[in-house]
Every structure is written in C-alpha cells, then in structure tokens.
Amino acid sequence: MKVRCAICGKEEEINKVHKDYKKLMANPQAVYICQVCNFKLSSQASRDNAVKGKN
Numbered sequence: 684m685k686v687r688c689a690i691c692g693k694e695e696e697i698n699k700v701h702k703d704y705k706k707l708m709a710n711p712q713a714v715y716i717c718q719v720c721n722f723k724l725s726s727q728a729s730r731d732n733a734v735k736g737k738n
C-alpha cells in the first residue's frame with residue numbers, strides 16, 4: 684500500500700508488518716507520518732516536556 688507522509692510529503696510503500704498498516708487500511712483518510720518525521724516529532728515533544736518540567 685502506498686502512503687504519503689503528511690509532514691514531508693514523502694511517498695512510501697508499507698506492508699502488513701507496518702504498525703500503521705491496519706489503521707490505514709481501516710481508514711484511508713488516516714494521517715500517515717513517516718519514521719523520520721515521527722522521530723522529529725517525538726524528539727520535539729520530549730524537548731517541550733523537558734522545558735515544561737523545569738517551570
């Protein structure tokens with residue numbers, strides 16, 4: 684199944700072992716985010732949490 688990252692627009696081919704495969708099969712409108720962007724988002728989120736934790 685071909686999916687497009689909602690953030691960077693990169694097209695990727697995913698198969699049934701991908702963690703989001705079932706979600707995307709069930710709902711083709713579901714947002715797909717590639718691993719690179721996922722990583723950026725999660726590192727951004729943990730930075731934000733760290734900042735909040737200090738305050």
Ligand SMILES: [Zn+2]
Pocket residue numbers: 688689690691692693716717718719720721
């Ligand atoms: Zn991406």
